[in-house]
Amino acid sequence: MSFEQPQVPVTDDAIQTTELLKRRWLSEKAFEIELSRPAPFEFSAGQTIRFIHDGFERYYSLISGPDDPTLSLCVRFVEKGTFSVVLATAEPGTQFQFTGPHGYFTFKPSRRQAIFVATGTGIAPFVSIAGSGVGGFMLLHGVSYMEDLYYQDQFRSIFDKYVPCISNTPAKDLQPHGFFHGRVTDYIARNLSAAQYDFYLCGRQEMIRDVMHLVDERFPGSFIYTEVFF
Numbered sequence: 001m002s003f004e005q006p007q008v009p010v011t012d013d014a015i016q017t018t019e020l021l022k023r024r025w026l027s028e029k030a031f032e033i034e035l036s037r038p039a040p041f042e043f044s045a046g047q048t049i050r051f052i053h054d055g056f057e058r059y060y061s062l063i064s065g066p067d068d069p070t071l072s073l074c075v076r077f078v079e080k081g082t083f084s085v086v087l088a089t090a091e092p093g094t095q096f097q098f099t100g101p102h103g104y105f106t107f108k109p110s111r112r113q114a115i116f117v118a119t120g121t122g123i124a125p126f127v128s129i130a131g132s133g134v135g136g137f138m139l140l141h142g143v144s145y146m147e148d149l150y151y152q153d154q155f156r157s158i159f160d161k162y163v164p165c166i167s168n169t170p171a172k173d174l175q176p177h178g179f180f181h182g183r184v185t186d187y188i189a190r191n192l193s194a195a196q197y198d199f200y201l202c203g204r205q206e207m208i209r210d211v212m213h214l215v216d217e218r219f220p221g222s223f224i225y226t227e228v229f230f
Helices: 083-089 120-131 152-158 171-177 184-191 205-218
Strands: 016-025 030-036 048-053 056-061 070-076 095-102 113-119 138-143 161-166 197-203 223-228
Touching: 016 083, 030 083, 048 083, 056 070, 056 120, 070 083, 070 120, 113 120, 113 184, 113 205, 120 138, 120 152, 120 197, 138 152, 138 184, 152 161, 161 184, 184 205, 197 205, 205 223
Parallel strands: 113 138, 113 197, 138 161, 197 223
Antiparallel strands: 016 030, 016 095, 030 070, 048 056, 048 095
């Protein structure tokens, strides 16, 4: 297993101003917001921006593509959270400040098969990467319930193999949809053939830790790129 961070300058701390354009709820747990795009503001698919509000800071992955006219985010709603409550209730026209782009979680082409692994709203950077035209890889999205499969219609039409992995829904309810019953780690352990891959992991630390252990044991010579979502 190899763990790699590309050594390229991809961060900008200049403060930008953006305006909330609209909001769309994806489920009771998450929503999408669309923001105006300051000019000039350039980023690579998979990067983040750092929101600043009332002395608090929070990083969010962009789901918009690098050529889109606006900026969009997928936000996990936390009832007592500092940022998500503000973003969930702000009126259109509200202005926010941010810096960016930040981060290194971008697609690096190689001869190895790319395996994208996300849990929950960790799907966000893969929405941007898919929107940038990247293809030819597998996507595993781990969630508790079917309603948490954000952007599944988009992924089904773009990705070579899109595998929803659902842990808290009875297997009999998943069979008509062809979804996998279990966690992403279960799918990798049971169904991924022995080979060298490029693993892109975005989600909770526990998932990233468990997948890294699996890669160490079963897929030597693979590369891993990670982005932790809290």
